[in-house]
Amino acid sequence: MNRTFTIASRHEGPFPSVLPPLRGRAGRSPTLGAVISGIAATLALLAAAPAGATEGEVRKIDHTHGKLTIKHGEIKNLQIPAMTMAYKAKPNTLLDGLTVGDKIEFSADKVDGQYVVTAVRKTK
Template sequence: MKNLNTLMLAAVLAAPALFTLPAAAQSAAAPEKGAVAAPAAMPKTEGEIKKVSKETGKLTIKHGEIKNLDMPPMTMVFNAKEPAMLDQVAVGDKVLFTVVDEGGKMVVTEIRRTP
């Protein structure tokens, strides 16, 4: 009888874990709807730096199609995710960059000069 009580107690204590495992596995396997992919997984866009504004933390870039935002080629102003990005580029530099839409704000999350 003692073994049966111990077995039942173990089953009762383990039951909550059994119900949370499938939900945890599902959230790890598939991102939530509307979630933004990590920058490393985002496509890079070619562009040319037209203006660097350290005062406002913004870059003006003439760019090709931004596929992840379904945006055609144009020249526009972007916010730099990190102020240090503004020191990595200068007017006239050809660049590859990643941009995301953060609540209607276009933010460059990664940028590097190209030859």
Template sequence: MKNGLISMAMGCMVMISASAYAAGEASEVQANASVDAQAAMSHGEVKKVDVAAGKLTIKHGQLDNLGMDAMTMVFKVKDPAMLSQVKPGDTIGFIADEVAGVLTVVKLEKR
């Protein structure tokens, strides 16, 4: 009986340790994903905000994920609320992607 209780206690400790280890790995993966997302952000300057059309004109650097050189161009925004966050002249970090065949700002951060 004593050996059975010791075995059960050891089994519980192993399970708790494994859970804690997995939770630690998950938070490390999330932290790395956040760093990768920041690194993937492009930088630019807002030139025009067109609320009616749901678009931003951005003078931007190279967009690696889209294979585009630096230029000024118009992007649709994924969320119209993004338009109220910025005004012409603001410096931004953003991620643009092709959504349904349209170049779209999917993430936006004012700098």
């Protein structure tokens, strides 16, 4: 038995709609498999950006000490104003693939009294 159902195609919320509306065969509502595929694709896109991300620019990379100097905007979760500051990267592999001048989005937290970058990704 092939069951279909209708889902709302109107987008609401803080994230732009990046997927086309789902359509089933012959104009019918999408199957459950199509809906699950759409949800999985959306989750993959959302996972690409660190939660609570702050925009910044890489100013210095210190692989020896696992530190990253970033010129950034306000980090709201830490109540840190816009500035240039060095952060410990945890894990150190976050530094891999970064170069000075890269535009990034990153998440930071305070761990054991030290500000730490916990997620980072390059932006365009």
